[in-house]
Amino acid sequence: xxxxxxxxxxxxxxxxxxxxxxxxxxxxxxxxxxxxxxxxxxxxxxxxxxxxxxxxxxxxxxxxxxxxxxxxxxxxxxxxxxxxxxxxxxxxxxxxxxxxxxxxxxxxxxxxxxxxxxxxxxxxxxxxxxxxxxxxxxxxxxxxxxxxxxxxxxxxxxxxxxxxxxxxxxxxxxxxxxxxxxxxxxxxxxxxxxxxxxxxxxxxxxxxxxxxxxxxxxxxxxxxxxxxxxxxxxxxxxxxxxxxxxxxxxxxxxxxxxxxxxxxxxxxxxxxxxxxxxxxxxxxxxxxxxxxxxxxxxxxxxxxxxxxxxxxxxxxxxxxxxxxxxxxxxxxxxxxxxxxxxxxxxxxxxxxxxxxxxxxxxxxxxxxxxxxxxxxxxxxxxxxxxxxxxxxxxxxxxxxxxxxxxxxxxxxxxxxxxxxxxxxxxxxxxxxxxxxxxxxxxxxxxxxxxxxxxxxxxxxxxxxxxxxxxxxxxxxxxxxxxxxxxxxxxxxxxxxxxxxxxxxxxxxxxxxxxxxxxxxxxxxxxxxxxxxxxxxxxxxxxxxxxxxxxxxxxxxxxxxxxxxxx
Numbered sequence: 001x002x003x004x005x006x007x008x009x010x011x012x013x014x015x016x017x018x019x020x021x022x023x024x025x026x027x028x029x030x031x032x033x034x035x036x037x038x039x040x041x042x043x044x045x046x047x048x049x050x051x052x053x054x055x056x057x058x059x060x061x062x063x064x065x066x067x068x069x070x071x072x073x074x075x076x077x078x079x080x081x082x083x084x085x086x087x088x089x090x091x092x093x094x095x096x097x098x099x100x101x102x103x104x105x106x107x108x109x110x111x112x113x114x115x116x117x118x119x120x121x122x123x124x125x126x127x128x129x130x131x132x133x134x135x136x137x138x139x140x141x142x143x144x145x146x147x148x149x150x151x152x153x154x155x156x157x158x159x160x161x162x163x164x165x166x167x168x169x170x171x172x173x174x175x176x177x178x179x180x181x182x183x184x185x186x187x188x189x190x191x192x193x194x195x196x197x198x199x200x201x202x203x204x205x206x207x208x209x210x211x212x213x214x215x216x217x218x219x220x221x222x223x224x225x226x227x228x229x230x231x232x233x234x235x236x237x238x239x240x241x242x243x244x245x246x247x248x249x250x251x252x253x254x255x256x257x258x259x260x261x262x263x264x265x266x267x268x269x270x271x272x273x274x275x276x277x278x279x280x281x282x283x284x285x286x287x288x289x290x291x292x293x294x295x296x297x298x299x300x301x302x303x304x305x306x307x308x309x310x311x312x313x314x315x316x317x318x319x320x321x322x323x324x325x326x327x328x329x330x331x332x333x334x335x336x337x338x339x340x341x342x343x344x345x346x347x348x349x350x351x352x353x354x355x356x357x358x359x360x361x362x363x364x365x366x367x368x369x370x371x372x373x374x375x376x377x378x379x380x381x382x383x384x385x386x387x388x389x390x391x392x393x394x395x396x397x398x399x400x401x402x403x404x405x406x407x408x409x410x411x412x413x414x415x416x417x418x419x420x421x422x423x424x425x426x427x428x429x430x431x432x433x434x435x436x437x438x439x440x441x442x443x444x445x446x447x448x449x450x451x452x453x454x455x456x457x458x459x460x461x462x463x464x465x466x467x468x469x470x471x472x473x474x475x476x477x478x479x480x481x482x483x484x485x486x487x488x489x490x491x492x493x494x495x496x497x498x499x500x501x502x503x504x505x506x507x508x509x510x511x512x513x514x515x516x517x518x519x520x521x522x523x524x525x526x527x528x529x530x531x532x533x534x535x536x537x538x539x540x541x542x543x544x545x546x547x548x549x550x551x552x553x554x555x556x557x558x559x560x561x562x563x564x565x566x
Contacts, residue, residue, distance in 0.1 A: 122159060431485065
């Protein structure tokens with residue numbers, strides 16, 4: 001993985017010193033909150049419902065075991081013994097004391113981490129494929145490009161005060177695992193027939209109040225001109241993006257208003273004067289960065305079939321181990337190796353994406369023992385050991401069971417993506433975590449979950465959509481009605497190559513109704529599916545009507561019964 005050079009480390013160290021002084025002046029009262037606010041946000045520090053929340057960047061989701069141990073120690077020393085991995089491949093600490101934030105940033109700097117640009121109207125942490133460099137379907141390892149763009153965008157003076165926050169995703173595989181089309185800019189990397197690295201550029205995607213899928217605005221852009229092209233794109237957005245209305249300030253609104261063709265034309269016009277300038281990447285820069293992303297020292301390992309792996313377990317363990325292999329273990333580029341997903345979604349016990357101090361320390365040890373001391377954070381809020389010998393999978397499964405991270409529910413109904421919601425976030429209209437817990441408890445039968453197959457369920461506590469509810473096959477959105485918490489259901493969303501925005505099925509439900517509503521939707525799916533048809537295909541074949549009727553019919557009966565009883 002990338003190692004800071006002198007410039008990187010100096011920049012991060014200087015930022016720690018600056019922020020320490022700013023915090024001290026805020027505490028002694030010489031720096032008013034209105035002046036301190038933009039400074040703390042530039043360092044990832046929010047003021048939430050109960051305490052300060054610190055969001056730490058995990059660039060393109062890649063962590064070393066040493067960095068994870070530091071995060072674990074921060075959770076123990078400065079928080080309440082856990083951290084929350086987010087849908088942006090960051091980690092958040094929810095119970096931070098202001099006076100301790102400089103010390104936290106100093107601890108992070110020692111392991112080449114920071115919280116710069118995890119907030120504010122600037123270019124945020126860059127999302128990428130959690131299986132970058134190892135995915136069996138990969139065209140190009142996107143991490144060198146991600147790192148070059150991270151360096152290009154960090155503290156970029158021209159783009160520090162954009163109309164709104166700005167999010168990149170970079171993908172280099174056949175299957176999109178980044179929700180590319182739901183980012184302000186999505187960069188799809190591939191190679192042309194001459195073996196040269198090129199990029200297709202998508203712009204104007206995003207979720208939130210107005211969900212829109214991004215549009216292709218540039219094809220086959222040479223990798224080295226990404227800085228000048230993206231500079232032109234951001235200049236057009238910076239110049240014409242709306243600053244008069246926060247709800248219409250994202251680039252998706254500008255692209256929609258202009259139309260993708262006109263937006264692309266304006267970017268080309270801006271780019272014409274800078275495309276051959278000094279900002280473009282040089283081969284020497286690629287060489288400097290790419291050497292950090294070479295393959296680890298893989299052994300010549302025997303490729304083992306799933307059947308043989310299952311047979312290697314004790315007879316009474318085989319069924320559970322087979323399920324784990326099916327759901328939590330993914331194909332690898334190198335024969336004899338596999339990638340392992342640790343589920344941070346134990347049923348009904350902790351919030352999706354939360355990891356305790358003990359879990360983080362133990363997983364760091366497992367990364368050392370089984371995966372070259374590295375791990376990945378997924379936007380689905382799970383953790384990945386990317387490089388595990390197949391022959392050691394059973395041994396790893398045994399050890400990881402002790403940490404409660406081997407539930408074989410990856411991609412199933414209870415692998416729920418959820419934001420912190422009203423339990424923590426000051427923007428939320430409703431709680432997300434109790435809804436996720438109630439659904440996991442309702443659907444706790446693993447046999448049934450595996451029979452249902454792939455279903456994505458995403459929950460957001462407000463329209464900002466941090467839980468990505470728009471792209472869940474089933475989406476739940478918390479809404480406020482006269483001070484009461486209600487939940488709106490969307491169906492038909494999807495991430496990946498067939499990305500789609502879900503549609504609202506009708507009036508919202510009370511929190512206590514949601515598990516029953518889910519059961520009615522799932523029962524309808526089971527009733528109408530053909531063979532092993534996935535939920536999303538059944539939905540597309542039938543449309544929303546039968547699901548909607550089922551969800552509201554029983555609620556209508558409940559209301560009638562309640563009325564009769566009264």
